[in-house]
Amino acid sequence: MRIYIADDGDTLRTIAQKNDVEIRQLISLNPFIPSIDLNIAGKSVKLPSPSVTIRTDAPLLSCDLFIPQVSLERMAQTDYDVIVVGTGAGGGAAIWRLCDQLRDTGKKIGVVEAGPVLLQTHADNLPILSEQLSFQNVSVPTGNFLRTRLVYALGGRMLYWSLVSPRMYVGELARFPVTLQGMELYYNLAEQIMNVTTRMKPSPYMNPFAQILLTRLWEGGFPEATVGPLASNFEPEKYGSVVHFSSLSFLGEGLKQRPFDLAVNARAVQILTEQGKAAGVKVMTPEKKSYVLSAKKVVLSASAFETPRLLLYSGIEGRAIGHYLTHHTHLEFNFKTSLMRKDLPDTGPVFIMLPQTENRPYQFVFNVTVQILEPIAELEVRGGVFGKVEPRFENKVTLNPLMKDEYGVPMLQVDFSYSEQDEAVMAQMADAVKTFAAVMGASMEPEIQRITGRDYHEAGTCRMGDDPATSATNRFGQIHNVSGLYVADNSVLPSTGAANPTLTTVAMAIRTADHIAQNLR
Numbered sequence: 001m002r003i004y005i006a007d008d009g010d011t012l013r014t015i016a017q018k019n020d021v022e023i024r025q026l027i028s029l030n031p032f033i034p035s036i037d038l039n040i041a042g043k044s045v046k047l048p049s050p051s052v053t054i055r056t057d058a059p060l061l062s063c064d065l066f067i068p069q070v071s072l073e074r075m076a077q078t079d080y081d082v083i084v085v086g087t088g089a090g091g092g093a094a095i096w097r098l099c100d101q102l103r104d105t106g107k108k109i110g111v112v113e114a115g116p117v118l119l120q121t122h123a124d125n126l127p128i129l130s131e132q133l134s135f136q137n138v139s140v141p142t143g144n145f146l147r148t149r150l151v152y153a154l155g156g157r158m159l160y161w162s163l164v165s166p167r168m169y170v171g172e173l174a175r176f177p178v179t180l181q182g183m184e185l186y187y188n189l190a191e192q193i194m195n196v197t198t199r200m201k202p203s204p205y206m207n208p209f210a211q212i213l214l215t216r217l218w219e220g221g222f223p224e225a226t227v228g229p230l231a232s233n234f235e236p237e238k239y240g241s242v243v244h245f246s247s248l249s250f251l252g253e254g255l256k257q258r259p260f261d262l263a264v265n266a267r268a269v270q271i272l273t274e275q276g277k278a279a280g281v282k283v284m285t286p287e288k289k290s291y292v293l294s295a296k297k298v299v300l301s302a303s304a305f306e307t308p309r310l311l312l313y314s315g316i317e318g319r320a321i322g323h324y325l326t327h328h329t330h331l332e333f334n335f336k337t338s339l340m341r342k343d344l345p346d347t348g349p350v351f352i353m354l355p356q357t358e359n360r361p362y363q364f365v366f367n368v369t370v371q372i373l374e375p376i377a378e379l380e381v382r383g384g385v386f387g388k389v390e391p392r393f394e395n396k397v398t399l400n401p402l403m404k405d406e407y408g409v410p411m412l413q414v415d416f417s418y419s420e421q422d423e424a425v426m427a428q429m430a431d432a433v434k435t436f437a438a439v440m441g442a443s444m445e446p447e448i449q450r451i452t453g454r455d456y457h458e459a460g461t462c463r464m465g466d467d468p469a470t471s472a473t474n475r476f477g478q479i480h481n482v483s484g485l486y487v488a489d490n491s492v493l494p495s496t497g498a499a500n501p502t503l504t505t506v507a508m509a510i511r512t513a514d515h516i517a518q519n520l521r
Contacts, residue, residue, distance in 0.1 A: 008041045019047055038347075038370055048127060066120050067154070067251060070261045072283060076291040078261065081107040081520050083281055083295040085268045085310070086114070088156030089502050090489035090509040091301030092247025096193065097513035099254035107520055109260035110293060112283055114267045114302070115152035122244040123160050135160040142305055143414035146327060146453035150303055154264055157303075157456060158247040158502075163230045164365060165196045165503040169356040172388075172497035177466050177475035178511070186507035193253065194231040194245045194506065203227070203234050207348035212339070213368060213440070214352060220439030228353035228365055231502075266291075269407050271298060271314040271485065278484035284407050297516050300462075301489045301509070305397055308461040308491065309412050311472075311479070312399050318480060320472045325395040325416055326460040326496060327453065329362075329387035329426045333433045335446035339377045347373075354436075356498040362387040362429045363498040364436065381440060384451075385433060387425040388498045389418070391460050393470075426450070457501050462491035464508075477512040488512045 004015060012033060033040060082098060084091050091111075098109055118138060123129055131137065139149035139157070151157040167187050173180060190196070197203035205227045217225035231245035242249055254260065263283075270282040272292065280294040300307045308322040347370050354364035366383025395417065399410035418426075430448055437446040465471025468480040477492050479485040488509035490501050 004045045004047050006040045006043050006045055009039060010041055010045075011038055012040070012045070015045055015047075021048055039373065067117070067248075067262065068255070068259065070263060072263050072266055072285065072289075072291040072293075075110055075112075075261055075263055075293050078108060078110065078294075080110040080261075080280075080293065080295040082297040082299060082516060083110040083112065083293055084299045084301060084488075085112055085281060086156065086301035086303070086306070086489065087111065087154050087251065088247055088301060088303065088489065089158050089161075090505050091299070092155070092158065092250030093190070093193075093506040093509035094299050094301060094488045094513045095260065096250040096254040096257075097510045098517055099257040099260060101514060101517035102520065103257040105521065109258075110295065111260055111262045112266040112268055112281065112293070113154050113262070113264045114306075115154065115156075116265050118151075118153035119155065119159050119248075121242060121248060122158075122163075122246040124163075124244045125242060142412070143416070143453065145416050146414060146458065148305075148327070148453045148456055148458055150305065154251075155246050155248045161246070161456075161502060162500070163232055163244055164353075164500045165191070165194060165229045165231045166353060166355060166363070166499045168499045168501075168504045169497045171358055172356070172495050172499075175494055177464055177494075178508075182511070183507065186511045187503065189510050190503055190507040191229075193250070194503070195233040196503065197227070197230050197232065197234070203230060203232065205230070205349050205351045209344070209346070209348045209368075210350045210352065212344070213350060216440060217352070217354070217436075222354055222436070222439065224357055225352055225354050228351045229503075230351065267407055268302065268310060269313070269409050271300070271310055271316060273314075273316070273482060273485070276481065276483060278482060288407070297484045297486065297520070299486045299488050299512070299516070300491075301487075304458045304461045304490045305412055305414075307487055307489055308397055308472075309399065309409070311462070313409050316479060316482060316485070318472045319469055320393075320463060320465075322398055322461050323393050323396040324391045324460040324463050324494075325397060325414070325458065326389045326391050327458040328455045328496065328498065329389055329418070329422060329429065330451040330453075330455045331385045331387075331426070331429050331433065332383070332449045332451055333366075333385070333437075333446045334380065334382040335437045335440075335442040335444055336371070337379050337381060337437075337441045337443060339379065341373065341375055341377050344373075344377045347377075356388070360428075360432070361425050361498060362432065363500075364432075381437075381442075384455075385429045386455060386457070386498050386500070387422070387429050388495070389425075390421045391463070391495055392419060397461055457490070457496060459490035459493040459496050459501055459505075462487045463494045464492045465494060476515040477508065478515075486512055486516065 272279040278298040350368040372378040400413040403411040462472040
């Protein structure tokens with residue numbers, strides 16, 4: 001690491017050019033500088049260390065080898081106590097908690113992931129990431145109207161997620177078949193393992209610049225405005241070196257407790273049952289070779305699309321399986337505002353959230369960047385509004401009998417539309433953006449764009465509940481009438497309200513893992 005003192009007129013962009021480094025590296029190393037074109041004369045700027053020549057005669061380790069793996073041949077010869085399918089947010093959390101709770105036992109844990117090892121950490125932790133490994137190039141489009149995308153790789157979509165980790169509005173949680181006291185416990189566990197920034201774990205987003213903007217919002221009728229919670233570690237001396245959290249961190253923490261068997265490029269194609277109980281999983285390699293893996297418990301964490309697809313193709317019965325598909329309505333906005341320079345402290349990064357409330361079925365998140373600092377500070381505000389979508393039976397995923405994938409499994413057909421209530425919430429959201437812009441002192445009408453599916457917050461297709469007629473799993477995530485078969489991903493959420501679902505999914509997956517571990521012990 002090198003330190004460079006910015007000259008008069010220097011910006012991150014000019015410093016990158018002078019020192020022949022990529023601008024992405026500078027942004028990653030200097031997160032407290034809010035804009036790449038801001039004059040930062042006199043400030044200390046971190047530069048990457050000079051490149052080191054690699055010995056050409058030294059063998060290079062494959063990215064695959066950073067985590068222990070076993071072959072499917074070996075897994076097929078093992079009787080597992082529990083197998084987890086998928087390694088995204090829910091699967092990663094379940095694996096970590098199972099390892100933690102079963103560390104002093106001889107129980108056997110297996111994990112299968114449909115995709116390869118793609119990255120070793122969250123993409124934003126990598127100063128250099130090739131275009132070929134960017135989210136758009138590694139994700140697969142799914143659905144027509146929703147236009148969402150899935151990532152088939154170790155760690156799943158969590159390799160690229162936005163890190164925003166709010167708790168769900170308590171009014172939404174009241175609809176869950178889980179006590180609020182129980183949710184408090186598992187939210188605490190989730191926030192602790194994910195290093196979510198709270199009052200106990202502050203972040204650089206809690207700075208005087210953000211405080212001025214928060215005060216504007218509080219005085220303008222948004223008393224709930226707060227610094228947004230992020231799953232990022234800003235105190236490496238306490239919590240380890242990884243900055244931005246991904247489910248790969250779950251796997252690493254799990255391996256610290258005890259080993260588990262992991263196979264990548266292992267596509268689960270069928271859930272096996274015997275006499276109403278989970279019996280294992282049939283998986284296939286990219287070469288289409290099949291293996292049967294035996295297990296007393298099976299945890300499906302393949303996504304809100306792939307989990308119901310597996311269940312439906314396996315003939316698992318349940319009226320609600322695949323139904324009640326939800327996601328968030330989504331508006332993006334931007335506008336400009338200003339502050340007197342004399343009233344502006346040293347600028348810092350801004351990430352502010354306005355959470356859902358009883359009378360506000362939507363959530364704001366926004367950033368602020370400094371465009372001009374002198375003589376009047378001109379600011380650009382960019383953000384999004386996420387609205388609650390009504391869970392409805394007719395919004396669903398089903399198997400398409402006319403189209404199959406390369407493994408012979410029917411492709412999904414996605415049927416989704418917005419209700420009148422959803423449209424009414426979107427109209428409220430648009431009006432709220434205008435009110436919000438006025439409170440922030442906008443110098444123009446905000447630009448508003450309606451987005452469909454790009455929030456990647458789909459959920460509900462295996463929702464939990466007490467009534468098998470309206471839910472796919474019980475309150476512990478176990479499929480109704482199939483003992484030992486569990487779901488631990490966004491599928492189980494009966495509603496997401498307006499909050500980003502990842503923290504809630506992780507909390508529920510930890511709870512499900514505790515239930516499984518208790519049964520196994």
